[in-house]
Amino acid sequence: MSKEQWNTSNRNYHFFLKIISVNFNGYQDQSLKNCNLQKYASNQSIIIDRISMLLSISLKGQSNTITIQTGDPKVVISKHIYGHFAEHLGRCIYGGFYVGEGNSNIPNVKGVRKDVIEALQKLKVPNLRWPGGCFADTYHWKDGIGPKESRPAIVNTWWGGVTEDNSFGTHDFLDMCELLGAEPYLAGNVGSGTVQDLSDWVQYVNFNGTSPMSKLRAQNGREKSWKVNFWGVGNEAWGCGGNMKPEYYANIYRQYATFMTDWTNTSKMFRIASGANSSDYNWTEVLMRDIPHNMVEGVALHHYSVIDWNNKGSATDFSEELYFKTMKTALRMEELVARHSTIMDKYDPQKKIALVVDEWGGWYNVEAETNPGFLYQQNTMRDAMIAGTTLNIFNNHADRVRVANLAQTINVLQSVILTKDEKMILTPTYHVMEMYNVHQDAKLLPVTIKSNDYVFGSEKLPAVSASASTDNNGVTHISLVNIDATKVQEVSIVFYGSKYQSVTGRILRGSKLQEYNSFETPEKIKPAPFKDAQLKDGSLSVKLPPFSVVVLELK
Numbered sequence: 001m002s003k004e005q006w007n008t009s010n011r012n013y014h015f016f017l018k019i020i021s022v023n024f025n026g027y028q029d030q031s032l033k034n035c036n037l038q039k040y041a042s043n044q045s046i047i048i049d050r051i052s053m054l055l056s057i058s059l060k061g062q063s064n065t066i067t068i069q070t071g072d073p074k075v076v077i078s079k080h081i082y083g084h085f086a087e088h089l090g091r092c093i094y095g096g097f098y099v100g101e102g103n104s105n106i107p108n109v110k111g112v113r114k115d116v117i118e119a120l121q122k123l124k125v126p127n128l129r130w131p132g133g134c135f136a137d138t139y140h141w142k143d144g145i146g147p148k149e150s151r152p153a154i155v156n157t158w159w160g161g162v163t164e165d166n167s168f169g170t171h172d173f174l175d176m177c178e179l180l181g182a183e184p185y186l187a188g189n190v191g192s193g194t195v196q197d198l199s200d201w202v203q204y205v206n207f208n209g210t211s212p213m214s215k216l217r218a219q220n221g222r223e224k225s226w227k228v229n230f231w232g233v234g235n236e237a238w239g240c241g242g243n244m245k246p247e248y249y250a251n252i253y254r255q256y257a258t259f260m261t262d263w264t265n266t267s268k269m270f271r272i273a274s275g276a277n278s279s280d281y282n283w284t285e286v287l288m289r290d291i292p293h294n295m296v297e298g299v300a301l302h303h304y305s306v307i308d309w310n311n312k313g314s315a316t317d318f319s320e321e322l323y324f325k326t327m328k329t330a331l332r333m334e335e336l337v338a339r340h341s342t343i344m345d346k347y348d349p350q351k352k353i354a355l356v357v358d359e360w361g362g363w364y365n366v367e368a369e370t371n372p373g374f375l376y377q378q379n380t381m382r383d384a385m386i387a388g389t390t391l392n393i394f395n396n397h398a399d400r401v402r403v404a405n406l407a408q409t410i411n412v413l414q415s416v417i418l419t420k421d422e423k424m425i426l427t428p429t430y431h432v433m434e435m436y437n438v439h440q441d442a443k444l445l446p447v448t449i450k451s452n453d454y455v456f457g458s459e460k461l462p463a464v465s466a467s468a469s470t471d472n473n474g475v476t477h478i479s480l481v482n483i484d485a486t487k488v489q490e491v492s493i494v495f496y497g498s499k500y501q502s503v504t505g506r507i508l509r510g511s512k513l514q515e516y517n518s519f520e521t522p523e524k525i526k527p528a529p530f531k532d533a534q535l536k537d538g539s540l541s542v543k544l545p546p547f548s549v550v551v552l553e554l555k
């Protein structure tokens with residue numbers, strides 16, 4: 001037996017002993033309480049069943065094992081983990097969401113594409129972040145209200161140096177959110193704006209009494225306020241938002257937040273401090289230490305799955321080596337969320353302040369012959385792997401991660417939708433988000449995963465990722481991802497607390513990792529019914545094809 005084989009079987013053995021003792025102690029307690037011989041005997045036979053099942057798993061050594069605690073779930077997976085992000089960047093807003101009221105070629109509602117509205121309604125977008133990104137800290141919201149013909153044109157300095165005519169502004173965005181059934185998340189300008197501007201914006205969109213701003217809103221056609229809950233206080237203050245140091249930003253944050261609402265935040269505003277870049281743990285530490293906790297409801301975190309910022313590689317033409325590297329940076333999200341959460345726990349043990357991952361996703365080189373400042377990229381099964389594993393990480397950390405936003409919704413980075421004139425397609429990432437929306441506002445079921453390795457060269461990653469929840473109707477959903485590029489993964493799932501009678505499922509897979517939906521073949525990748533899940537004696541065995549995402553429903 002090689003050293004590695006010995007380690008694996010030793011690990012399996014200890015895992016097996018641990019499970020048996022958890023089982024046995026649980027049943028022992030119960031038996032003592034009940035003092036019921038019949039029940040005791042039946043418990044013993046359950047224990048023996050579990051032992052033999054676990055023994056067979058352990059001896060096989062090839063199977064992945066997942067245990068799911070179904071009894072008394074406490075944490076709710078906030079639907080806002082499934083949020084999106086729309087920046088004035090490339091063709092996200094113009095051509096993506098908005099094609100103009102006068103457009104007779106592309107069906108629209110007040111200038112917003114009908115096909116996009118339908119697709120996003122189906123996705124159940126819970127919140128939408130706007131207008132940036134880096135753009136947010138250059139954006140002066142008053143430029144985007146009032147008659148469109150008199151709005152000033154500005155230069156979008158961050159993204160391609162193009163002219164921004166401000167034809168899509170506050171009313172357009174907030175009315176669109178109403179159409180989508182999504183809560184708006186407005187990112188305020190701290191980098192180049194003023195405290196007065198941001199406090200005026202809050203009043204303009206949220207205040208129903210008489211004030212200069214509510215009067216102006218009514219003059220512009222909206223009598224009743226929209227009631228915006230989510231507010232970002234700047235974006236990437238450490239970079240494009242002003243190149244600030246955390247101590248300086250914490251002070252600025254306090255100043256801005258003071259004029260957004262009152263001391264007790266009676267308006268129940270959810271204010272989000274511009275957060276760390278990936279592993280800048282000091283940023284989170286300083287913010288948690290220096291911002292009074294009654295002034296902040298969320299602290300942000302941005303992390304992109306990038307191989308190398310100097311050469312991000314093609315979105316569609318990549319080797320398995322590059323795929324492995326992408327997944328390595330994507331799976332780093334687990335460590336980032338855990339470590340930022342640990343810092344937050346130190347200052348906020350009751351977890352009142354949320355970790356808001358308001359930018360995440362894959363980032364590659366732009367497609368050939370497109371404006372480099374527009375960040376337009378295709379979306380393959382690799383992106384489906386990023387989406388599935390990242391959402392599992394967020395679900396499993398739902399006690400702290402309560403808002404997140406995929407970057408970005410349409411035509412930019414890891415989009416869920418791509419458009420080309422009157423055509424629109426849904427990406428593999430769209431399908432993952434749609435399959436996973438069953439977790440929105442469901443109760444998290446804690447999972448323990450023992451995964452085989454996905455080995456590439458001398459490196460390895462866990463092949464299987466999972467999360468589970470129970471919805472209000474008592475239906476359980478399990479989302480599973482096998483990131484292994486070549487191997488099927490067999491998974492044995494054991495439940496503690498429930499016995500299920502039936503299982504159904506859907507799968508998203510492709511014939512190769514590089515596969516994508518194009519405007520010519522828009523339905524190459526789409527979810528299909530999944531048949532490789534079997535319930536036997538209350539346990540589940542699942543066969544996951546290479547690079548696939550599966551969502552199961554158990555009753």
Ligand code: AHR
Pocket residue numbers: 087132133134135235236359407408413
């Ligand atoms: O999503 C693209 C850009 O990435 C955002 O504008 C910025 O916040 C981040 O650096």
